[in-house]
Amino acid sequence: EVQLVESGGDSVQPGGSLRLSCVASGFTFDDYWMTWVRQAPGKGLEWVANIKEDGDETYYVDSVKGRFTISRDNAKKSMYLQMSNLRVEDTAVYYCASGRIYFDNWGKGTTVTVSS
């Protein structure tokens, strides 16, 4: 069974940092691009960032460029999202998903709240 499990969500103040993790099982992790998608309260899904199978290519939505860094460790079947200089508008449920253009497996999400 394919599983993606996110962790690391928390409540932080504006300007703070968090590191989200996503652990995969049930599929060949290093054969897949991986992606972070978020959903702010009452809003729709938003693509955040993705990373190539070998980690050599990464792409970000404009609003997080320079603040978020996506990475992966294929030996640990894990993907990460290092978030810094967090803003109130980064408050969301963050989902980990497998795939580059379409996302066939999703985690249940981890909640990030940025508030003073």
Add this chain to the structure above:
Amino acid sequence: QSALTQPASVSGSPGQSVTISCAGTSSDVGGYFYVSWYQHHPGKAPRLIIFESRHRPSGVSNRFSASKSASTASLTISGLQADDEADYYCSSYRSTRTSVVFGGGTKLTVL
């Protein structure tokens, strides 16, 4: 980065069909067959129901079908069931910024 345009809500009675549209531009929906659709029950993980504009993943009911014409994609759900009540999102590859863009989502209510 502007989202793809979806109606905020649609509704239908059990057994009926509904269609959800997804409008984009030549840089995304109109330029590629990389349109996907997701079903999202609040509090759960989103579920892929259509990929590459019209293909269903294994296990997805054939009551879900999709198509694309120019810069507008459409999802049709036939034989509506109570469990179809959910939020539906389209997404597309977008050549500018080499990214993926989602629609704003459509809330389907089964009356």
